[in-house]
Amino acid sequence: MSVLKIKNLQVSLNKKNILDKIDLSIKNGETHILMGQNGAGKSTLAQSIMGNPNYSVKGEISFDTHSLLELDPQQRAALGIFLSFQQILEIPGVKIYDYLKLLHKKSHEKKLTPMKFKAFLKERMEILSFNEEFLKRSLNHGFSGGEKKKMEVLQMLVLEPKLIILDEIDSGLDIDAIEAVAKAVNFLKKEKKSSVLLITHYSRILNFLSVDHVHLLSKGKIVKDGDGLLVKQIEAKGFAAFLKE
Ligand code: ADP
């Protein structure tokens, strides 16, 4: 069964048409890769799924049995959709531990005892090689770019979303951090049967992650679908070779 189903999606921003006739279905537990040149509309697709109100959206997006277009971003998140941000907020004064505890409480019906929550968090922090000192710091304050991204992934591991959307999370990360992100995704795929839509320019992360489908977006349209091999071909030959076909 499809977790996410997009049909004949058309998205515009300030009256400019950005996405056109997009069809995309992601089944339970599948990993899909979305590639395309800068400006192709990849982030627009991710933002439209999440419900960014700046875009005007026509067509259908459904998630499980819910039609998403009537729902605001918070309601979509509550259904189990997670989108990583390309820009990350700094909130000095909010301790990471308290923030993650709140996130867990809001996203899970079953409350954990403080001891069980600590164990829950420890298991997830180990995936990302965060040490316990980290929990005492304030949210994203004075973090490096890589730490901010790993912090986002830690939030994802606490939320345990059914659909993970990562928008160029691997850009600017070193290979160890990329492997850690992939490990986190694999953890949720295994534990929660989460589905994944990963936007990327590189095949590096795919050394650690198995892929079911790849979609190539160009000028707002999906122009090619394939399997994991397509990523390597695109990386080797460049986009232009595929756009001429
Ligand atoms: P990608 O993520 O694939 O690089 P985006 O989804 O960010 O592409 O952008 C898709 C298109 O939307 C681009 O052509 C871009 O120029 C346009 N765009 C982005 N932001 C705005 C804006 N605020 N106003 C008008 N057009 C925009």
Ligand code: MG
């Ligand atoms: Mg983008």
